[in-house]
Amino acid sequence: xxxxxxxxxxxxxxxxxxxxxxxxxxxxxxxDDLAKELMVSDPEIKEDLLETFxxxxxxxxxxxxxxxxxxxxxxxxxxxELNAIVHxxxxxxxxxxxAEAQKxxxxxxxxxxxxxxxxLEPGALxxxxxxLANKEQRLQRVQIRDQSSAEDIRQRMNKQRNFEDSTDxxxxxxRNNGTLKELKKKAEIVYEKFLPLxxxxxxxxxxx
Numbered sequence: 001x002x003x004x005x006x007x008x009x010x011x012x013x014x015x016x017x018x019x020x021x022x023x024x025x026x027x028x029x030x031x032d033d034l035a036k037e038l039m040v041s042d043p044e045i046k047e048d049l050l051e052t053f054x055x056x057x058x059x060x061x062x063x064x065x066x067x068x069x070x071x072x073x074x075x076x077x078x079x080x081e082l083n084a085i086v087h088x089x090x091x092x093x094x095x096x097x098x099a100e101a102q103k104x105x106x107x108x109x110x111x112x113x114x115x116x117x118x119x120l121e122p123g124a125l126x127x128x129x130x131x132l133a134n135k136e137q138r139l140q141r142v143q144i145r146d147q148s149s150a151e152d153i154r155q156r157m158n159k160q161r162n163f164e165d166s167t168d169x170x171x172x173x174x175r176n177n178g179t180l181k182e183l184k185k186k187a188e189i190v191y192e193k194f195l196p197l198x199x200x201x202x203x204x205x206x207x208x
Contacts, residue, residue: 001102002194003109003124007116008131009163010156011138011145013176013183017131018112020187027101031113034093035086039064048085053078091121108194117166129190130170132163133177 004026008014015030022028038045040063049057049069056068073082094111101109111125120128133141135157142153167173172190176183 001098001106001109002126003098003111004127004129004194005111005113005116005120005125006129006131007113007163008133009138009160010114010153011140011142012131012133012163013141013174014112014131016176016180016183017129017174017187018110020184021108021110021191024108024188024191025106026108026110026191027097027104027106028110028112029094029097031090031094031111031115034090034097036064036066038086038089038093042089045085045089049082052081052085087115087119091119091124095124108191114160117161117169127171127194128169129172129174130163130167131174131176132167133175137177 006014006017018026018028018030039049040046046058053069053072057065059065069082073079098109098111113119116128138157139150139153142148142156143150146153172193174183174186174190176186
C-alpha cells in the first residue's frame with residue numbers, strides 16, 4: 001500500500017483532489033474529521049475538553065458542541081489550548097486508520113492535513129503532495145464555499161504557513177490555478193503515478 005500525505009493552504013483545492021482520488025479508490029483520512037472523531041471517542045480528550053472548556057463543550061446526547069468550541073477557539077483566541085489537547089493523539093489515530101486501510105486491501109492511503117508539515121513524523125508517509133494556488137483564487141473559492149468575508153479569510157490565510165516556501169519538502173506539487181476540469185485531470189495523472197510505483201523506490205518531485 002502506498003501512503004500519501006496531502007496539504008496546502010485554505011482554498012488551494014486539496015480536499016477536491018482527495019474527493020477525486022476517493023472516486024478512483026483511495027482510502028482518505030481527513031485530519032480535521034479525525035480530530036472531531038477523537039473528541040467524542042477518546043475518554044482522555046473528552047475529560048480534558050470538559051475541564052478546559054466547560055460542560056458546554058458537549059451537547060446533552062454526548063455529541064460535540066462544534067459551534068461552541070469553534071467560537072471558543074477562534075473568536076477567543078484559544079486555538080492553541082484546543083490543539084494541545086487533541087493533536088498529540090492524532091498521529092496514533094492516523095496510523096490506526098492506515099492499518100485498517102491496509103487490512104481492507106486498499107492500494108492507496110491518503111492523509112489530508114493543513115498542518116501535515118508541522119506534525120509529520122519522519123518516514124511516516126511515502127509521498128508528500130502539495131497543492132498550490134494563487135492567493136486571490138483561493139480567496140474567491142473560500143468566499144463562495146463559506147460565505148465568509150474577505151477580511152476573515154485573509155486572517156485565516158495569514159495564520160497558515162506560506163506553502164510556496166515549502167515546495168522543497170514535497171515530492172509532488174499540483175498547481176490549481178485553472179478550472180475544476182483541469183484540476184481533475186492533474187489529480188488523475190498524479191494518482192495513476194502512485195499505482196505502479198508501490199512505495200519510495202524511484203520517487204521524484206514533480207510539478208503538475
